[in-house]
Amino acid sequence: RRNLRKSGKLLAEAGWHVNNLRLRHKTSGQALHFEILLQRRSNEKLALHWASNLRKLGIEVTVRMVDPAQYQQRISTFDFDVIFYRWEPSLSPGNEQAYYWGSQAARTDGTRNYSGIQVPAIDALIKRIVDASDRHQLVTAVRAMDRILQWGHYVVPLFHQRSDRLAIWNRFDRPQKTPLYGYRIETWWADEAKLEPINKQ
Structure with missing residues (x-):
């Protein structure tokens, strides 16, 4: 509720007000609405929950599920309002x-x-990233671009977990230091000493 109140205040400051249960711009009278395009059922629950909260603000949201071929065609031609996407950038x-x-x-x-x-x-910073001659120049340019991307509010973060939850068999060992991107099964190994009692059975 606190976030909804905060969102409503920000929308009002930007000129959007509820009229007949629909959020409309006070100057143009245009209603705020958009479509969330999906191809995975696993994302449908998140999309429907988000849409439900947005409707409380007067924003009309449609959740549309399409087959993979149609989804690929539409995102390839930018024929969508909102999609779910996850970036996994290089270090x-x-x-x-x-x-x-x-x-x-x-x-x-x-x-x-x-x-x-x-x-x-951003175009200029991308060029600096590509032309960077050392790590310091690269990090400086990337951080500057990151600030601009965040300032632009181009994406809506849905959720984030700071940890991985695992159920593991204690016969395996793993590196003491976890990689930045989380656990990697391919870096684990079987502990022969722990496996020996099992092999004798």
Whole structure:
């Protein structure tokens, strides 16, 4: 409820007000509505819950499930309002950033600039990332671009878990230090000493 009240206040400050149970812009009278495009049933529950909360603000939301072929066609041509997407960037970003955030990608079908971002400052920082001659230059440029991307509010974070939950067999060992991206099964190994009693059975 607190977040809904805060959202309503921000929308009002931006010129949106509820009229006949619909959120409309006070100048144009245009109603705020959009469609969430899905291809996985596993995301449907999240989408419906989000849509339910948005309707409390007067925002009309449609959740549409399509088959994989239609989904791929629509996202490839940017024919959608909202999709669920997860980015898994490299720890050493490079020219692929233009594919995700560059202005040219926003005008090119089949790329992954799904937010349609066309910001000259981001284009300039992508060039700095690609041209970086050392780690310091790379980190500086990436952090600057990250700040601009966050400032633009191009995505709506749905959820985040700071830990992985696992049920494991104590016959296996793993590195003491967990990778930044979470656990990796391929880095685990079987402890022969712990397996010996089992092998004798």
